[in-house]
Amino acid sequence: MTDPRGWDVDAQIALLFVALFGVLALVSIVVALRSIADDDETAQRQIQLRRDLRALWLGASVFWVSWMLGPVGATLAFGVISFLALREFITLAHTRRGDHRGLILAFFVVLPLQYGIVGLQRFDLFSVFIPVYVFLAIPVVSALAGDPERFLERNAKIQWGIMVCVFGLSHAPALLLLNLPRFGGRGAFLLFFLVVVVAVGQIAQELASRALRLRPMVRQIDRSFSLRAFAAGVAAAAVVGAAFFWITPVEPLRAAAMAALAGGCGTLGELVMRALKKDAGVRYWGNRSSVTGAVGLLDRVAPLCFAAPIFFHAVRWYF
Amino acid sequence: MTRAEAMGLLIAFIARLITGAQGHWKGCAPKAEQRIYFANHQSHLDWVLIWAALPEELRAQTRPIAAKDYWTSSRFKHWLTREVFNAVYVARQRTDDQDPLEPLVEALRNGDSLVIFPEGTRSHKGEPMPFKSGLYHLASQFPEVALIPAWIDNVQRVMPKGEVVPVPILCTVTFGAPMQLEPDEDKRAFLERARAAVMTLKPKES
Numbered sequence: 249m250t251d252p253r254g255w256d257v258d259a260q261i262a263l264l265f266v267a268l269f270g271v272l273a274l275v276s277i278v279v280a281l282r283s284i285a286d287d288d289e290t291a292q293r294q295i296q297l298r299r300d301l302r303a304l305w306l307g308a309s310v311f312w313v314s315w316m317l318g319p320v321g322a323t324l325a326f327g328v329i330s331f332l333a334l335r336e337f338i339t340l341a342h343t344r345r346g347d348h349r350g351l352i353l354a355f356f357v358v359l360p361l362q363y364g365i366v367g368l369q370r371f372d373l374f375s376v377f378i379p380v381y382v383f384l385a386i387p388v389v390s391a392l393a394g395d396p397e398r399f400l401e402r403n404a405k406i407q408w409g410i411m412v413c414v415f416g417l418s419h420a421p422a423l424l425l426l427n428l429p430r431f432g433g434r435g436a437f438l439l440f441f442l443v444v445v446v447a448v449g450q451i452a453q454e455l456a457s458r459a460l461r462l463r464p465m466v467r468q469i470d471r472s473f474s475l476r477a478f479a480a481g482v483a484a485a486a487v488v489g490a491a492f493f494w495i496t497p498v499e500p501l502r503a504a505a506m507a508a509l510a511g512g513c514g515t516l517g518e519l520v521m522r523a524l525k526k527d528a529g530v531r532y533w534g535n536r537s538s539v540t541g542a543v544g545l546l547d548r549v550a551p552l553c554f555a556a557p558i559f560f561h562a563v564r565w566y567f
Numbered sequence: 568m569t570r571a572e573a574m575g576l577l578i579a580f581i582a583r584l585i586t587g588a589q590g591h592w593k594g595c596a597p598k599a600e601q602r603i604y605f606a607n608h609q610s611h612l613d614w615v616l617i618w619a620a621l622p623e624e625l626r627a628q629t630r631p632i633a634a635k636d637y638w639t640s641s642r643f644k645h646w647l648t649r650e651v652f653n654a655v656y657v658a659r660q661r662t663d664d665q666d667p668l669e670p671l672v673e674a675l676r677n678g679d680s681l682v683i684f685p686e687g688t689r690s691h692k693g694e695p696m697p698f699k700s701g702l703y704h705l706a707s708q709f710p711e712v713a714l715i716p717a718w719i720d721n722v723q724r725v726m727p728k729g730e731v732v733p734v735p736i737l738c739t740v741t742f743g744a745p746m747q748l749e750p751d752e753d754k755r756a757f758l759e760r761a762r763a764a765v766m767t768l769k770p771k772e773s
Contacts (some may be wrong), residue, residue, distance in 0.1 A: 337737065339734055343724065345727045352734055355734060
């Protein structure tokens with residue numbers, strides 16, 4: 249076998265996807281085999297595991313399809329995810345009648361425009377469109393609706409939802425399309441790197457808090473979050489990031505630093521989402537539909553929404 | 568595929584995209600038996616939501632009630648209600664020589680299922696208004712048809728009164744256990760019981 253580093257970009261990316269789907273298939277087969285052998289006691293966990301696996305398959309497929317279809321496909325795929333996440337967020341935010349026009353603006357104007365800008369790779373406009381222009385436009389539309397009750401609170405909710413679900417997530421396809429010197433066309437590796445280190449950071453944090461039975465830092469919000477578990481998550485992300493340095497344009501130490509940054513942001517993003525869920529009165533979103541029918545997509549993309557912008561700008565500043 | 572079928576799939580897809588249109592079958596399973604679904608009525612979208620929450624194979628036999636004067640007033644409206652939704656038309660103005668329930672009775676005789684909103688009009692107060700007596704008359708004429716209560720949640724946020732563009736917000740339709748008219752139950756007691764059956768399906772505020 250020849251050294252993959254000598255291959256052209258497309259072959260390397262094909263190898264990445266073969267490896268990704270290979271690992272997924274392997275895990276799925278193991279889970280399926282174990283479910284035959286197991287008794288009823290672990291059935292609940294098995295169901296949960298299978299749900300998570302299905303979500304992973306879906307995520308990997310979206311990743312692959314968005315790569316296959318190029319810039320347009322990538323923007324479209326993440327645009328749809330963004331739409332569904334924002335839909336879930338707004339459902340939980342208990343908006344009022346006067347918010348209607350502002351919400352229409354958010355869903356049908358801001359979201360397509362933001363992803364359109366990503367598709368056109370106008371990264372200067374992309375970074376200011378929502379934080380500056382939309383930030384000012386939403387309260388204007390809201391004021392014109394003529395409902396002064398809890399005005400600031402309502403607008404803050406909508407703005408926050410747009411920032412996280414649209415602005416944050418739109419950095420994922422932006423990474424895919426980012427054209428770096430000496431790294432042309434390998435954006436898929438960057439996105440893959442980001443998703444892997446964020447996932448590893450979260451899993452490591454969860455495992456650490458379970459194994460060490462640490463005292464939670466913010467009991468009211470999240471029982472599994474503690475400083476040491478968080479540090480473990482960041483460290484694990486850094487180690488994995490260093491191990492995967494060869495798919496990034498940087499050397500191992502910098503890859504580790506970037507991975508630690510992304511992993512930390514992802515974990516903190518999840519903590520923020522937990523706080524939001526507690527506030528909205530939802531205990532477990534999971535994949536089971538809740539009262540409002542929210543299906544837990546927001547839960548899954550939240551760490552990515554938080555990590556992607558930071559990671560994106562870290563990559564851009566470095567070059 | 569005919570144009571009407573394609574239109575039906577498109578409408579169901581859009582309804583799911585905007586609202587999720589999740590059906591929660593709490594008291595019964597989605598089954599191809601003759602049924603009368605009755606639900607709270609808060610928005611113009613209520614019918615589309617129930618229809619989209621049903622499995623595709625049940626949609627063709629499940630028919631809405633449409634006001635004849637409005638829904639036959641233009642060619643497109645007529646085509647939409649007749650070909651896509653297979654609506655049962657009723658006259659809003661009551662004439663002396665005709666029973667307004669006649670078209671519904673005929674549809675039930677054919678073996679079709681119906682979706683009705685017994686409040687008669689849209690309510691905005693959160694609690695459904697008292698039920699009109701049509702449900703009682705249908706239940707007494709067709710004791711073998713299962714009566715399924717349903718609660719449609721959140722839809723008033725999708726399209727408040729006076730707005731034309733819907734906002735994407737997740738909605739659910741909860742279907743309850745089948746009920747029947749008891750042998751010696753009078754009209755008022757039955758309608759009160761039916762309304763209570765719909766209201767118990769309302770998701771608890773958490």
